Amino acid sequence: xxxxxxxxxxxxxxxxxxxxxxxxxxxxxxxxxxxxxxxxxxxxxxxxxxxxxxxxxxxxxxxxxxxxxxxxxxxxxxxxxxxxxxxxxxxxxxxxxxxxxxxxxxxxxxxxxxxxxxxxxxxxxxxxxxxxxxxxxxxxxxxxxxxxxxxxxxxxxxxxxxxxxx
Amino acid sequence: xxxxxxxxxxxxxxxxxxxxxxxxxxxxxxxxxxxxxxxxxxxxxxxxxxxxxxxxxxxxxxxxxxxxxxxxxxxxxxxxxxxxxxxxxxxxxxxxxxxxxxxxxxxxxxxxxxxxxxxxxxxxxxxxxxxxxxxxxxxxxxxxxxxxxxxxxxxxxxxxxxxxxxxxxxxxxxxxxxxxxxxxxxxxxxxxxxxxxxxxxxxxxxxxxxxx
Numbered sequence: 367x368x369x370x371x372x373x374x375x376x377x378x379x380x381x382x383x384x385x386x387x388x389x390x391x392x393x394x395x396x397x398x399x400x401x402x403x404x405x406x407x408x409x410x411x412x413x414x415x416x417x418x419x420x421x422x423x424x425x426x427x428x429x430x431x432x433x434x435x436x437x438x439x440x441x442x443x444x445x446x447x448x449x450x451x452x453x454x455x456x457x458x459x460x461x462x463x464x465x466x467x468x469x470x471x472x473x474x475x476x477x478x479x480x481x482x483x484x485x486x487x488x489x490x491x492x493x494x495x496x497x498x499x500x501x502x503x504x505x506x507x508x509x510x511x512x513x514x515x516x517x518x519x520x521x522x523x524x525x526x527x528x529x530x531x532x
Numbered sequence: 533x534x535x536x537x538x539x540x541x542x543x544x545x546x547x548x549x550x551x552x553x554x555x556x557x558x559x560x561x562x563x564x565x566x567x568x569x570x571x572x573x574x575x576x577x578x579x580x581x582x583x584x585x586x587x588x589x590x591x592x593x594x595x596x597x598x599x600x601x602x603x604x605x606x607x608x609x610x611x612x613x614x615x616x617x618x619x620x621x622x623x624x625x626x627x628x629x630x631x632x633x634x635x636x637x638x639x640x641x642x643x644x645x646x647x648x649x650x651x652x653x654x655x656x657x658x659x660x661x662x663x664x665x666x667x668x669x670x671x672x673x674x675x676x677x678x679x680x681x682x683x684x685x686x687x688x689x690x691x692x693x694x695x696x697x698x699x700x701x702x703x704x705x706x707x708x709x710x711x712x713x714x715x716x717x718x719x720x721x722x723x724x725x726x727x728x729x730x731x732x733x734x735x736x737x738x739x740x741x742x743x744x
Contacts, residue, residue, distance in 0.1 A: 403603035414540075414551045421539060 423450050427457065485512055487528045548650065554698065558643040559598040559650070565614040567592050598650055605654055614654050616662070619644070625665045632672040637697040644697045645670065673700065681707025685715060 423446055488505045495503050503511055540552040548555040596604075596612070604612045618624065619640050627635065637644050648666045652659050673696075680692045681704045689708070693701055 399604060400600075403600055406603065407599050410550060411556060414553055414556055417551045418539060418553060425538075 419446065420449065424453060426450075427453060484514075485510065487511075489528050548646075555646070558646045558698070559602075561643055561647055562595045562597050563601050563614050563617060563651075565594050565596055565601060565612050567594060568613050598647065602650070602653065614651075614656075616651065616656065616658070617647075620648060620651060620662050620665075625661065628665050628669045632669040633676055635669075636695045637673075637700070638695055640697075642697050643699075645699045674703075677704055678707060680704070682711055684708070685711055 427450065487510045488507055490507060495505050503513070505511075540549055541554070548559065594612070601612060601614050605614065645666060648662060652663060656662075677696065677700055680689075684692060689704075693704055696704060
């Protein structure tokens with residue numbers, strides 16, 4: 367926001383000088399050009415910052431899944447949240463269209479799987495976790511479980527569970 | 533191991549990438565130059581005058597950042613003429629041709645290669661030699677970077693990296709990453725699902741409230 371105000375101030379001063387230059391004082395051209403350079407520079411910095419934020423938010427979708435933790439959402443502006451939702455929708459549409467009737471969840475199986483069930487240890491208290499056949503498992507710190515891969519992958523990537531190799 | 537965040541790379545050759553953060557940092561580096569004609573009312577901004585009404589007399593020496601030099605440079609050269617920073621001049625060029633491996637490129641301006649490529653944009657009679665020197669320096673240093681990045685596993689690499697400029701450091705990191713991935717694969721850990729580094733970083737940082 368500060369940058370926008372600065373840009374506006376510079377632009378207004380530039381306008382004043384342009385009108386002065388048109389009335390015959392040609393030696394002010396350098397000043398105008400200089401200010402134009404500064405404006406372009408500010409614009410470039412702001413754009414690069416915003417674009418970098420977008421790239422990180424896109425990465426967040428792949429890391430965290432569809433729902434962002436509230437601490438992160440707090441730091442995003444309304445437009446960025448809107449962009450994130452649109453990106454989620456596009457990704458979901460694409461995943462549905464690829465691979466048969468039900469679609470293919472591209473966010474699963476980032477590394478080629480070796481087996482259907484994996485051994486995991488819980489790093490943090492998470493609460494209850496339900497698997498497909500209806501049993502709920504209480505995830506407390508340092509408890510070990512033998513669980514199907516597709517259920518745990520999200521949690522492992524988020525750091526709640528830890529994958530153990532025998 | 534698979535990262536989802538891909539930042540914009542710096543540009544190669546004569547053009548910079550508009551959105552690349554590395555390029556923006558690189559173009560902040562200063563160049564010596566000379567004012568070709570009197571520049572009215574700019575003295576205060578460029579640090580040489582006291583009041584805002586002063587103008588810079590013709591021929592005075594200035595240090596300006598690269599982005600400003602590129603903007604104010606004109607083929608008719610009415611405003612600014614740029615000189616080469618000393619590292620690209622004759623004396624240093626002979627040092628580089630003698631042995632490029634001993635030069636501490638990080639201290640000389642951490643963007644030696646990128647900045648040098650941008651300098652070729654300004655008309656300068658020494659451009660072919662500058663280009664040649666940069667190329668030769670890179671070739672001679674490359675082998676050492678490659679060797680050190682591929683053989684330093686699980687060690688503190690800060691001593692190796694300290695004399696490299698930014699481009700070389702990026703290469704070094706790429707080499708290290710390849711080495712670490714390979715070692716993981718050898719140990720059989722390639723199929724282990726790991727916590728993504730973004731999540732790790734967010735977990736460690738404490739978010740503070742920003743004003744405004």
